[in-house]
Amino acid sequence: MIKDLFQIQNYKLFLMNMTLLGMAVAITAPFLVIFMTGHHGMSSSVYGIFMATAAVGSFIVNTVIGRMSDRLTFDRKYLIIAALFMQICAFLSFLLIPNTWILIVSYIIFFSLGAPAMPQLYASARESINQYRSSIAVMANTILRSMFSFGFLFGPLVGSLLLARFDFVGLFCGTVIMFLVVFMASFLIKNSIPPAVSDEIELTSFEEKKSPNLLKNLTLLIPFLAFTFLHVGQWSYLLNMPLFVTSHLGEADSAVGILSSICAGLEVPLMIFMGYVASRISSKTLLIIAAFVGGTYFLSIGIFESFTMMLVGQLALALFLAILLGLGISYFQDLLPQFPGYASTLFANAMIIGQLLGNLLGGFINDLLGVENAFYFSAAFLFTAFILFFFTKKEVREGEI
Secondary structure (H helix, E strand, C coil), X not given: CHHHHCXXXXXXXXXXXXXXXXXXXXXXXXXXXHHHHHHCCCCHHHHHHHXXXXXXXXXXXXXXXXXXXXXXXXXXXXXXXXXXXXXXXXXXXXXXXXXXXXXXXXXXXXXXXXXXXXXXXXXXXXHHHHHHHHHHHHHHHHHHHHHHHHHHHHHXXXXXXXXXXXXXXXXXXXXXXXXXXXXXXXXXXXXXXXXXXXXXXXXXXXXXXXXXXXXXXXHHHHHHHHXXXXXXXXXXXXXXXXXXXXXXXXXXXXXXXXXXXXHHHHHHHHHHHHHHHCCCCCHHHHHHHHHHHHHHHHXXXXXXXXXHHHHHHHHHXXXXXXXXXXXXXXXXXXXXXXXXXXXXXXXXXXXXXXXXXXXXXXXXXXXXXXHHHHHHHHHHHHHHHHHHHHXXXXXXXXXXX
């Protein structure tokens, strides 16, 4: 099966791009809250609002682009390239703009416009996979997503080294360089499906299929809410973990990178393994397990308040993320096989809304109850998702969406 994957058009390029994209995000992600609270004087609540606003912008842009992307009259790769250019501009803002409020506005605008990069990259990959053999889509997507996590294995370590040697200037330069490499490499993507061509004769012979309405279809809405709640808990953890480790536990900034890298290192083999397991155990069962395991880990942070226990718990966190991120994109694409762009966007928007609420509420919980209690909040959302998944379907039959 692995040999078959490399016969897929562009697949090697997709693997490289996802790895570098993971590194680009991971270099900065664990340290951004430290930079904004330390260098720009933000409180946890204000930082949460900042990230939540960026998530709202990302959601809007993703939704618009996602609905349009499956009816493009030009190559999808140009959407990817444009979005990656916006991401480069977003992180250049940290290097070029010293004023806090102008920086906030610049980052939100460019980050939002760059949000479609990942879902459109997945959609492009799915088109290539379907053209070769759709039966290996779950495995192909899982390995593709694992490469993003593989980037997270090295990203935080690289970020820690850049931070120690060149301070935050080096950190943001490293991120920009990684995005720039992916940007240049994306020009090499070959179109797997000819762009949609407007033809008046064909338009009169059939009715164009429309993407289903999420709010009117429980088959989509319930798993969408469950995925959103999983991401709320995860993003609240990501916001509060660096502050908890450095401020509450008194560890060095490098300890944050160590936790992130250990998790990513465990996540990659677990994600590939879950790709094989998914052919024998339903995605619904695996997602239920993920929600319970992740919720238990977040609960343990608040109970033990120990860096050593957090190190041990990275195995549980890695399993949770391997299932959530490794199988999530395939779950939605299987629900909407005729709309790969919209399906990928649903998955991305669940993460974006989760990011919005996780950052916003996580910041407020931090300020109101203390960072040590914020992880109970994360656990509550994961256990709620755990319950919701019992009401989802193992598979969706034709006519249900």
